[in-house]
Amino acid sequence: MGTVMALDVSMGKSYKVVYDDQQCLSEGEVIHSQAGFQELLYEIYTLPEDLMLVFESTGIYSKTLETFCQKNQLRYCLLNPLAAKKQLEQGTLRSWKTDKHDAHKLAQVHRQNDRPEKLDQPDIYHDIRDLSRFYQEVEEDIKRTRMYLHNALQLSFPELERFFSSRVTPYALTLIDLFPHPDFVLQTSKTKIKNLLIRSTTKKISENRAKQNASEIFEYAKESYPAVSSSSVKLKRFNITQDNFFND
Structure with a gap:
């Protein structure tokens, strides 16, 4: 599956896990700030080049993380909420939810799902959509x-x-x-x-x-x-x- 970094996004922060062949390499909280994103970028530079970031589109809260990926030319998959929910339900009957659990689950089922990489578009398309x-x-x-x-x-x-x-x-x-x-x-x-x-x-x-x-x-x-x-x-x-x- 390569190396995947899955993030469960919430207001002002994300919970991050890094997996390589179903093995968790690291996990922790990422604060959506200059220092928090700089620390995350340092970690990303230590990981293999095939790294893919995966996170759910949560409206205004995930926009900051998406901007971080675009500015640093990082590969990422942006999941719509319905697709993310369906993927999180794979292989489990548990209905409880925590940020840690969702992040781990998004990473663990990465190989089982066809997640297209989000390709950046010229600013004019973003402006027209906005x-x-x-x-x-x-x-x-x-x-x-x-x-x-x-x-x-x-x-x-x-x-x-x-x-x-x-x-x-x-x-x-x-x-x-x-x-x-x-x-x-x-x-x-x-x-x-x-x-x-x-x-x-x-x-x-x-x-x-x-x-x-x-x-x-x-x-x-x-x-x-x-x-x-x-x-x-x-x-x-x-x-x-x-x-x-x-x-x-």
């Missing part, structure tokens, strides 16, 4: 925020959503911030609402448009039957600026 993942995370955040706004407005001022298109715009967020509850509208005047709309939004809006919107908001407020009061904690989560509104 950007794609970041884009998906932003999309999910937008969906959650839109759903939260919808649910909150259905409790406090559902008619306000008539102003919105299929997406949440800065102007829509301004309306929510200023008028999260019909009581805030009915306690003032249309003229004051119009002036507040003109000053508070980054969108260029004419005085006639602001006047029309103020009239519509006022009519919606008179129709609305909110499920929560204007002092509800749910409204405070809108991060509204009621003091500025009433002192205007």
Whole structure:
């Protein structure tokens, strides 16, 4: 099987074992720090050139170890969690788990499994993958925020959503911030609402448009039957600026 170094990765450290033909040559803890990785590199230089590092992909925790392998041009196998779990179950019925046990088991079953070596790719591919993942995370955040706004407005001022298109715009967020509850509208005047709309939004809006919107908001407020009061904690989560509104 050659020489294999198996590592069980956890937060900030790994448990490492080195095997040669099913015989354990060494084992111990590796701290994910400059000193810890330098000590590991010294040990690797004393081992045969056919050494293969094996560890499971554990998201952010294994990324540091993978970077160490890439920077030092070390051969390594990065196992996905399902493959690692399946391999750890080979030849044993024990369900208990420890870092030491998993590291030893990963090394012992190395010969029985076809573990492809992870080949390094140009940075551009890593950047594209990271950007794609970041884009998906932003999309999910937008969906959650839109759903939260919808649910909150259905409790406090559902008619306000008539102003919105299929997406949440800065102007829509301004309306929510200023008028999260019909009581805030009915306690003032249309003229004051119009002036507040003109000053508070980054969108260029004419005085006639602001006047029309103020009239519509006022009519919606008179129709609305909110499920929560204007002092509800749910409204405070809108991060509204009621003091500025009433002192205007």
